[in-house]
Amino acid sequence: MIAYILKSVGQAILVLVVVAALAFSMFRFIGDPVANMAGQEASQQDRRELAERLGLNDPVPIQFARFLANAAFGEFGMSYRQGRKVSALIAERMPATVELAVLSALLATGFGTLLGVYTAIRRNSWGAHIVMGISLIGVSLPTFLIGIGLIYLFAVELKWLPSFGRGETVKLGWWTTGLLTPSGRASLIMPVLTLGFFQLTLIMRLVRAQMLETLRTDYVKFARARGLPESRIQFRHALRNTLVPVVTIAGLQLGSVIAFAIITESVFQWPGLGALFVQAVQFVDIPVMAAYLMFVAVVFVVVNLIVDLTYVLLDPRLKSSTAVVGGGK
Amino acid sequence: MTAPLLSVRNLRVEFPNRRARLVAIDDVSFEIGRGEILGLVGESGAGKSVTGAAIMGLLEPPGHMTGGEIRLDGTRIDTMPIDQLRRIRGKRIGMVFQDPLTSLNPVYRIGAQITETMRVHANISEADARARAIALLAEVGIPAPENRIDAYPHELSGGMRQRVVLALVLCTEPELIIADEPTTALDVSVQAQIIALIKALARNRGTSVMLITHDMGVIAEVADRVAVMYAGRIAEIGPVRDVLKAPQHPYARGLMGAIPSLAKKAAGHDGRLTLIPGNMPRLSAIPEGCAFNPRCGEAIDRCRAERPSLLPAATSHVACWRVTS
Numbered sequence: 001m002i003a004y005i006l007k008s009v010g011q012a013i014l015v016l017v018v019v020a021a022l023a024f025s026m027f028r029f030i031g032d033p034v035a036n037m038a039g040q041e042a043s044q045q046d047r048r049e050l051a052e053r054l055g056l057n058d059p060v061p062i063q064f065a066r067f068l069a070n071a072a073f074g075e076f077g078m079s080y081r082q083g084r085k086v087s088a089l090i091a092e093r094m095p096a097t098v099e100l101a102v103l104s105a106l107l108a109t110g111f112g113t114l115l116g117v118y119t120a121i122r123r124n125s126w127g128a129h130i131v132m133g134i135s136l137i138g139v140s141l142p143t144f145l146i147g148i149g150l151i152y153l154f155a156v157e158l159k160w161l162p163s164f165g166r167g168e169t170v171k172l173g174w175w176t177t178g179l180l181t182p183s184g185r186a187s188l189i190m191p192v193l194t195l196g197f198f199q200l201t202l203i204m205r206l207v208r209a210q211m212l213e214t215l216r217t218d219y220v221k222f223a224r225a226r227g228l229p230e231s232r233i234q235f236r237h238a239l240r241n242t243l244v245p246v247v248t249i250a251g252l253q254l255g256s257v258i259a260f261a262i263i264t265e266s267v268f269q270w271p272g273l274g275a276l277f278v279q280a281v282q283f284v285d286i287p288v289m290a291a292y293l294m295f296v297a298v299v300f301v302v303v304n305l306i307v308d309l310t311y312v313l314l315d316p317r318l319k320s321s322t323a324v325v326g327g328g329k
Numbered sequence: 330m331t332a333p334l335l336s337v338r339n340l341r342v343e344f345p346n347r348r349a350r351l352v353a354i355d356d357v358s359f360e361i362g363r364g365e366i367l368g369l370v371g372e373s374g375a376g377k378s379v380t381g382a383a384i385m386g387l388l389e390p391p392g393h394m395t396g397g398e399i400r401l402d403g404t405r406i407d408t409m410p411i412d413q414l415r416r417i418r419g420k421r422i423g424m425v426f427q428d429p430l431t432s433l434n435p436v437y438r439i440g441a442q443i444t445e446t447m448r449v450h451a452n453i454s455e456a457d458a459r460a461r462a463i464a465l466l467a468e469v470g471i472p473a474p475e476n477r478i479d480a481y482p483h484e485l486s487g488g489m490r491q492r493v494v495l496a497l498v499l500c501t502e503p504e505l506i507i508a509d510e511p512t513t514a515l516d517v518s519v520q521a522q523i524i525a526l527i528k529a530l531a532r533n534r535g536t537s538v539m540l541i542t543h544d545m546g547v548i549a550e551v552a553d554r555v556a557v558m559y560a561g562r563i564a565e566i567g568p569v570r571d572v573l574k575a576p577q578h579p580y581a582r583g584l585m586g587a588i589p590s591l592a593k594k595a596a597g598h599d600g601r602l603t604l605i606p607g608n609m610p611r612l613s614a615i616p617e618g619c620a621f622n623p624r625c626g627e628a629i630d631r632c633r634a635e636r637p638s639l640l641p642a643a644t645s646h647v648a649c650w651r652v653t654s
């Protein structure tokens with residue numbers, strides 16, 4: 001058990017270091033930081049001094065170690081374009097993205113599991129057929145089309161919901177939230193739907209397939225033969241076994257919600273990290289890009305870690321990898 | 330005379346598919362008395378498992394009963410609404426499946442699965458259920474049951490798991506246990522122990538057992554009566570000693586020629602029934618008359634034209650024109 005956790009954590013750290021190496025190499029191979037920061041008129045002398053001050057003359061491993069140490073505290077230097085600390089930029093943009101992603105993830109896992117179970121248990125009902133049909137849209141339509149469709153319907157035609165931005169936000173310390181104002185909540189609805197819909201249908205189809213599979217197992221047949229009520233068989237015996245594999249894939253999918261957020265944020269002009277990253281790419285703002293890369297990596301790794309640990313809770317076979325106890329005596 | 334514990338009359342089970350309605354069980358009748366152990370033998374596909382599933386009301390769709398009736402202690406159970414049947418399933422009739430490795434839910438402790446079953450069927454506190462579960466585990470021969478009760482299925486060996494399954498089936502004190510090849514998936518060395526355990530438990534508690542098996546050695550050891558099935562029909566049914574020593578139906582005779590004893594089995598014989606030339610017909614191609622006639626060395630014209638009824642012959646009942654006409 002402890003070995004399993006240590007192994008998971010070790011792998012997580014390894015992944016982060018590799019991604020950090022990638023981010024670090026961007027500084028060296030894309031553009032010239034000195035030229036970027038010093039500007040066109042700087043003298044040769046100025047440039048050398050700046051390079052010295054930035055530590056660019058040190059050996060590469062030392063530079064990388066310094067990068068790692070700073071990254072661990074969320075420091076990635078100054079934005080080339082905005083001249084502000086990257087950490088401040090990220091902190092400012094993060095709440096918008098996290099709120100959007102977490103709500104989408106909750107929507108996707110919650111309704112995905114619910115509908116997956118429903119369509120499996122009632123697989124021949126009208127309701128299940130309709131849900132499955134609609135889910136095809138989620139799987140096949142690109143995210144931005146769904147977003148644009150929603151904007152057209154609810155913002156342009158019906159004028160029920162705002163088509164862009166976060167609405168009014170409330171400050172809680174350094175965090176800003178849209179959840180506490182009516183306009184903030186209204187602004188969240190469409191982006192959350194857009195970002196969560198694909199994941200929702202994916203998780204739903206996954207849960208359904210897995211649930212159908214589980215309902216065919218011997219222990220479900222045996223549970224029926226023991227006279228357990230059908231609801232108990234479905235929700236206690238089948239669902240928990242269904243969730244074991246679903247958690248893994250759902251977890252990976254939720255990590256990618258952050259990545260997908262770039263598209264959704266662009267469609268809804270959402271002031272989040274994805275939008276920040278798109279700007280950074282346009283202006284080759286390496287520190288911001290590096291910071292975003294690390295942020296996505298951290299999210300993936302943390303989600304993975306949580307998945308690994310949930311796995312242990314759901315499946316006792318992982319907890320004790322001890323040998324078989326007792327012979328057939 | 331009191332009613333037998335289980336009575337199956339003219340059972341017919343069909344599996345409709347796009348092309349045809351396959352008749353898996355065709356006019357099968359038998360009874361099991363209180364405390365009696367009935368062996369059910371026959372080649373793979375003869376309909377043994379389907380018969381068991383029909384009794385439990387657990388036929389897999391699209392399979393369903395299209396005729397006959399099943400009575401438990403005189404009460405019809407095949408037409409019962411599901412919520413009533415559920416109180417019989419697991420409570421009055423228990424079922425042991427072939428594979429103990431997959432019969433237990435891997436994510437719950439064995440104790441939880443036993444107490445769950447008890448509490449679904451009887452009004453009993455968790456603490457009492459647990460105490461009884463420990464006693465039951467001891468009774469089925471699990472050492473240190475007060476520790477093992479908190480084990481997960483994967484922590485136990487195959488033989489141990491089948492014992493747990495037996496405890497699970499016994500925890501509601503059923504009157505009838507249907508055991509469908511309860512030892513096929515186990516090591517040969519463990520098989521005899523589990524069979525002996527089933528016999529002892531049934532004898533001690535007066536429980537009736539329908540024991541489905543390929544293994545004539547097992548039948549010889551534990552059954553009181555035996556039914557030989559062929560292509561969804563009963564070929565011969567009677568006291569185990571008579572059917573084994575002096576089988577009358579040509580198919581039964583062929584089977585008995587192939588009996589390996591448990592001792593021979595331990596020496597490597599696999600105990601499958603293979604001596605009769607040819608194969609059992611597919612459900613879609615069951616011949617006219619007696620289903621066995623193409624493989625039977627003694628078939629006469631009547632065997633090819635008219636299906637033989639199961640009629641008394643000596644101490645048994647036999648479905649063969651050569652025997653009963």
Ligand SMILES: Nc1ncnc2c1ncn2[C@@H]1O[C@H](COP(=O)(O)OP(=O)(O)OP(=O)(O)O)[C@@H](O)[C@H]1O
Nearest residue numbers: 344353372373374375376377378379380389392612
């Ligand atoms: N779900 C099903 N769908 C269609 N046909 C089925 C189904 N289950 C069983 N059958 C058919 O019913 C017949 C009897 O099957 P059954 O499982 O009862 O055989 P068996 O005697 O138990 O054989 P075995 O010794 O291999 O377990 C077989 O021909 C089989 O093809």
Ligand SMILES: [Mg+2]
Nearest residue numbers: 377378379509
């Ligand atoms: Mg079978």
